[in-house]
Amino acid sequence: MNSSSGALRLKGLVGSATALTLAALFNSGNRDFLLVQDDAEQAAYLFHDLNQLLGRDRVLLFPSSYRRRIGKGLEDAGNIILRTEVLNALQASSREALVIVSYPEALAEKVLSQQELNNNTLKIKTGEQIDNRFVVEMLNEYGFERTDYVYEPGQYAQRGSLIDVYSWAYELPFRIDFFGNEIESIRSFEVESQLSSSLFSEVNIILHQQSNKGEHFVSIVEYLGEKALMAFSGLDYCCKRMELVVEDLSTFSEAYLLAETSELIQAAKSTNYLEYGSGLSGEQQTEIQFNCSHQEKFSKRFDLLAGHLQKYKKEGYQLCILSNNAKQLDRITAIFEERQQQIAFNPILQTLHEGFCDHELKLLCYTDHQLFDRFHKYSLRSDQARSGKLALSMKELMQFQFGDYVVHIDHGVGRFGGLFRTEINGKMQEIIKITYKDNDTIFVSIHNLHRISKYRGKEGLEPTIHKLGSGAWERIKNRSKSKIKDIARDLIKLYSHRMQEKGFAYSPDSYLQQALEASFIYEDTPDQLKATADVKKDMELDKPMDRLICGDVGFGKTEVAIRAAFKAVCDNKQVAVLVPTT
Structure with a gap:
């Protein structure tokens, strides 16, 4: 133009x-x-x-x-x-x-x-000489909230020479590491794992825009x-x-x-x-007039799709099928091969939202999710700030109330006594207070959070508070270890017998199996893909299968089970489906 x-x-x-x-x-x-x-x-x-x-x-x-x-x-x-x-x-x-x-x-x-945005932006570079107290003052002036650790935009935390800050201009929080008054490194990090993600030489810390009132x-x-x-x-x-x-x-x-x-x-x-x-x-x-048409609907009728693609191939069109899943492209190829239909198309390992056909360029671009009537979901780079803000243990820590029962791996069951800041070796650190029998107390650094968990027992029953140094907790752990060893010994014996047994080896996936799996509306998650592959691998061996699919409500266990059930039915076996009611 x-x-x-x-x-x-x-x-x-x-x-x-x-x-x-x-x-x-x-x-x-x-x-x-x-x-x-x-x-x-x-x-x-x-x-x-x-x-x-x-x-x-x-x-x-x-x-x-x-x-x-x-x-x-x-x-x-x-x-x-x-x-x-x-x-x-x-x-x-x-x-x-x-x-x-x-x-x-x-x-x-x-x-x-x-x-105004430039006036309210704190620019930080590695190698820059700046007092970390000045950075904290600026963050306070910009309206950032000081917390023990950051998990959502508009927060910052200081631990010794480290300042964590969650800016309003980036999907992940930054960790600024000082050596004296010099900025040694700037990294982004994952909230849940606290592991570094990327290294930066310069970042801009920007305030929440609407916190600035005026004209x-x-x-x-x-x-x-x-x-x-x-x-x-x-x-x-x-x-x-x-x-x-x-x-x-x-x-x-x-x-x-x-x-x-x-x-x-x-x-x-x-x-x-x-x-x-x-x-x-x-x-x-x-x-400017274009000559394009929408991707046609085939309702998973591959005979119609094959005829449609062959027609355009004869007319000299370039055929492209788009998917962000390599296995899905392989599945389409296998379906055509099993139907003995030679359809030459260009597989493209990237997808768009809607397929189309450009009749001037003679270019046909179809998407796999439309071919299989799947829902296509977009993702935004800010999703991490929108969901999953906290690691599970951190969520629980913030939800703890004074007096809640907690378990320390070394000391046993005690009561949560709060989160405090104290000076250790000249540096301010966060610690967790846990109270035991006879008001004995221990303090646990927040960096050892993995050693603490919330007590989970039978509802309505109060647990026994342990006494520090009594050895009761160690005896409970030793008894538990002994029982676990007995169970493990029995399981090893059982499985050694099972490995000697001959089972039924199911056939590899057929065209019908691939057509069924392609019919699900939503794309499989990585965990679903792995679970399905493991189940199928077991079924195709000539040894008895013993596998449990475990997951939370709504996480897709049934889809894995249906795939396994259909695989069994394809080899003329019966499947019992037990549906518990509540």
Whole structure:
């Protein structure tokens, strides 16, 4: 597109052909793109597709700060991270062009101005001479909460020469290690495992934007350069949605956070802009017509699919089947081979949201999840801030109440006495207090948290509190070890006999087995894949199988069991399904 103002409409794009076209257009120049979808879900799927095509570092999502309607629901920490990440990336002095994907409700919220954001950003570099007390003061000034350990955005913790801080501009918290007054290293780390993830030479610590009250808020379009291209699924629809948001929030106490629709329209029309959706705006537009069609539905009828692909192959089309699972591509090939249908297609180990067929380029791109009627889920890089914020042991620690029963692996059952900070060898550390019989007390460093667990016993029965140094706990452990050894001895004897027995060896997976497994709506998790493979391996041996599938409610145990049951039925065996009722 040239630099003159005007509107360009892309007509006839369907499915993920839209993402492919926008990615090609982005690669043809060196300018920022702001792509505006009609709603949050459409934006997330376009973000997913562009991530596959352009790479993770070039594409960012700019969502609303709220889980539901602006001002009517809870703020979403994960979304706030994504918004701040966009601002942080756009204000970087030296950077590549970026693609920002958004939707009307997100654009209706103003953001801190570039000057104000820069004033409220703490920039930290390795090798920099800085007093860690100054860093703590700045974090307090920015409104960060001091905790014993960080598990969600807006928190920081200090342990000796280490400062952990969870910025609002990155999906993982940072661990800043000082050597005296020099910053020795900066690493991101996983909250659950506390293990380092990546090494950084420089990071920006940014406050929660809405903690800054005042008139320093602007529309996101002010962050975009003059050469930036704005593209809309429908400009008129976007403007109407933004107007409805503003009208709905006319009594919103923080109305200064709402952007005017006129700013967006003026920014779009000041240069050329794109429309690529089904809705038409009233503007006179230059049109480019594409000849694309949606991926057809086959309802898992592989005879119909084979005939369809053969027809397009004869007409000279390039056939591509996309999946992010190599085993799924192998499964499709095996199904065709078992049906003795030679279908030559290009397997691509990356997937898009919706398949399409471009009749001008003679390119057919079909996705495996649509072929098998599976649900396709997108993932956002802020999911770690949204779920699984704490390791299990840390969650339990924060949920402990004074007097709760806990078990120390070396001392036995005691009562939780609280979490304290104390000075050890000149450094402040967190310790856990556990009280035993006769008010005996031990203190456990938070770094030895793995040695403590919550007491789990028969409901309604109070456990016996142990006395330190009495040897009672050691005797209980020794008795338990002895019983475990007896059980292990019996199991070894039993299994040695079982290994001598001959069982029925089931046949390898057939076409029917593959068709069944492809019919499940959701993709298997890694644990499901492993459990299924282990069960099948056992079934195909000529030795009796003895395997337990263990997992929490809703974690997919039944799907593994159904696969095993179907495998048995395919070899003319009967299967008993016991369904307990509660």
